[in-house]
Amino acid sequence: MAQERGSAMTTAALVLLMVLIGHSEFARAATYTVGGTGGWTFNTAGWPRGKSFRAGDTLVFNYGSGAHNVVAVNKAGYQSCRTPKGSKVFTSGKDQIKLAKGQNYFICNYPQHCESGMKIAVSAA
Ligand SMILES: [Cu+2]
Secondary structure (H helix, E strand, O other): OHHHHHHHHHHHHHHHHHHHHHHHHHHHOOEEEOOHHHOOOOOOOOOOOOOOEOOOOEEEEEOOEOOEOEEEEOHHHHHHOOOOOOOEEEOOOEEEEEOOOEEEEEEOOOOOOHHHOOEEEEEEO
16 A cells, blocks of 8 residues: 555656656747847847847747748858858748757848848857
């Protein structure tokens, strides 16, 4: 009898532990709306400043589909506002992109948009 109760308590403790671990995994991945309420638009380059991102966090790009896009580029593409061949282009207007560890660069490649600050560089730990 006592042994049975003990094993039931062990099971309860294990379940609790699994729930706690599950929760902390869940809490660790954050979701950020790029540009806040203004969304993904011109002069967003300063938006990442002061925030700390982690690999696995999700960036949400909200914008009018057809008015802008989101292109995942490399550092050179970010700096020059040019789109390297084979870059992934997102066009839904509500794109969710998971951050990779290290530097992540995104631009809008509509003519002159990136040049007008529609670009972000995000460093994920
Ligand atoms: Cu744009």
